[in-house]
Amino acid sequence: MKKYQLYTTMGAGFESVVAKELQSLGYETRTENGRVFFEGNQSDIVKTNLWLRTADRVKILLKEFKATDFDTLYNQVYDIDWAELLPVDAKFPVQGRSVRSKLHSEPGIQSIVKKAIVNKMSDQYHRRGFLPETGSEYPLDIHIYKDLARISLDTTGASLFKRGYRIEHGGAPLKENFAASLIKLTPYDGTHPLIDPMTGSGTLAIEAALIGRNIAPGTWRKFAFDDFDWFDSDLHDDLLEQAKSEVRTLDQPIWACDIDQSILEIAKLNANNAGVLQDIYFKQVAVKDFATDLENGVIIANPPYGKRLKEKKTAEELYVQMGEALSKYDDFSQYYLVGDPEFEQFFGKTATKKRKLFNGNLRVDFYQYWAKKK
Numbered sequence: 001m002k003k004y005q006l007y008t009t010m011g012a013g014f015e016s017v018v019a020k021e022l023q024s025l026g027y028e029t030r031t032e033n034g035r036v037f038f039e040g041n042q043s044d045i046v047k048t049n050l051w052l053r054t055a056d057r058v059k060i061l062l063k064e065f066k067a068t069d070f071d072t073l074y075n076q077v078y079d080i081d082w083a084e085l086l087p088v089d090a091k092f093p094v095q096g097r098s099v100r101s102k103l104h105s106e107p108g109i110q111s112i113v114k115k116a117i118v119n120k121m122s123d124q125y126h127r128r129g130f131l132p133e134t135g136s137e138y139p140l141d142i143h144i145y146k147d148l149a150r151i152s153l154d155t156t157g158a159s160l161f162k163r164g165y166r167i168e169h170g171g172a173p174l175k176e177n178f179a180a181s182l183i184k185l186t187p188y189d190g191t192h193p194l195i196d197p198m199t200g201s202g203t204l205a206i207e208a209a210l211i212g213r214n215i216a217p218g219t220w221r222k223f224a225f226d227d228f229d230w231f232d233s234d235l236h237d238d239l240l241e242q243a244k245s246e247v248r249t250l251d252q253p254i255w256a257c258d259i260d261q262s263i264l265e266i267a268k269l270n271a272n273n274a275g276v277l278q279d280i281y282f283k284q285v286a287v288k289d290f291a292t293d294l295e296n297g298v299i300i301a302n303p304p305y306g307k308r309l310k311e312k313k314t315a316e317e318l319y320v321q322m323g324e325a326l327s328k329y330d331d332f333s334q335y336y337l338v339g340d341p342e343f344e345q346f347f348g349k350t351a352t353k354k355r356k357l358f359n360g361n362l363r364v365d366f367y368q369y370w371a372k373k374k
C-alpha cells in the first residue's frame with residue numbers, strides 16, 4: 001500500500017501528548033510547533049483517525065516547497081498530479097494560512113492555489129470552463145510559514161474532538177480531545193479510581209471511561225476519507241470491528257459529581273451515548289460535602305472560573321472549599337484546570353507542578369498535586 005507523509009494537528013501545548021499517543025499506536029514521530037509528523041498508509045489513516053484521543057486532525061502532506069512569489073506557488077501546485085487525488089467532480093475547498101512569510105495575503109494565496117488546481121485538472125481531464133464541484137469533498141489547505149509552503153489534504157473532516165456522543169446544551173464543556181489530553185497528563189489508565197467532583201456535562205469522566213475501557217474515540221463518527229473515491233472503503237469497517245473486539249471492562253470506579261442535578265442528567269445522556277453509563281457513578285453533591293472511601297486514584301476537575309467580580313468571589317470561595325474537602329485525600333493525585341493565577345493560595349496548598357495551557361483563548365494552568373503513596 002502507498003505510504004504517505006502524515007501529520008496531526010493539535011491544541012497549543014499538547015504536541016508531546018499527541019506524539020506519545022502516536023508512539024503508543026506504533027508510529028515513529030517528529031514534532032514541530034502545532035504538528036506531529038509520522039508515516040503511514042491508508043490503514044494508518046483509518047487507525048489514527050479512529051484511535052487518537054488527543055489530536056485535532058490527521059492530514060496527508062502532499063508537497064512542501066519554498067515559495068516567496070505567486071509564480072512559484074502556482075507552478076509548484078500545478079505540478080502535483082491532481083487527477084490522481086481528485087475526481088473530476090470533486091469539491092475541494094482550499095484554506096490558506098500564512099505566518100511570517102513574504103506571501104502574506106491569505107485570500108491571494110488561496111485563490112492562486114485554487115486556480116493552479118483547477119487549471120491542472122482541466123488539462124488532465126480535458127475539460128474547458130468550470131469544474132462542477134458537485135461530488136465528494138476533499139478538504140485542502142495551504143500553509144506557509146517562514147516561506148515554507150505545505151499543501152495538505154485533510155483526512156478527518158470535522159475535528160476529532162467531535163466524537164459524536166455529546167448532547168448540545170449550551171454550557172461551557174471542555175472539548176473532548178482537550179479533556180482526553182488532560183487525562184493523559186495524569187497516571188490514569190483504568191487500573192485505579194478516578195473522581196471528577198465538578199463534572200458538568202461529564203467530559204472528563206466519559207473520556208476517562210473510554211480510556212479505561214479501551215474504546216476507540218472515533219467509534220461513532222464518519223471521517224473525510226470515507227468519501228475519497230480512491231480510499232479502500234473496507235478498511236474503516238475492518239478496523240472499527242477490530243476496535244470493538246478490543247474493548248475491555250473497567251474494574252475500578254469512576255465518580256462524576258456536581259452540585260447541579262440538571263447538568264448531571266445531561267452528563268448521563270452523554271455517557272449513555274458513549275456506551276459508558278454503567279462505568280460511571282453520578283452523584284449530586286456540593287464540593288464542601290464531598291466524601292469518598294475510594295483510595296489511591298486520580299481526582300481531576302475543571303471548576304468554574306469567575307470572569308466578573310461577583311463570580312470571581314464565588315469561584316474563590318469554591319477554591320477554598322475544594323482545599324478543605326479534597327486536599328486531605330492525599331493518596332489521590334489531584335489535577336485542577338483553573339484560570340485563576342492565585343488558585344494555590346485559595347486551595348491552601350502549593351502544586352507539585354503547574355502546566356501552562358490554553359482552553360480556547362483562555363490562558364489557564366493545570367495544577368498538579370502528586371499523591372503520597374499509602
Ligand SMILES: C[S@@+](CC[C@H](N)C(=O)[O-])C[C@H]1O[C@@H](n2cnc3c(N)ncnc32)[C@H](O)[C@@H]1O
Nearest residue numbers: 173174198199200201203258259260286287304
Ligand atoms: C466549568 S464546569 C465543568 C465543565 C465540565 N468539565 C464539562 O466538560 O462539561 C464547572 C462545574 O462545576 C459545578 N459546580 C459549581 N459549584 C460547585 C460546587 N460547589 N460543588 C460541586 N460542583 C460545583 C457546576 O455546576 C459546573 O457544572
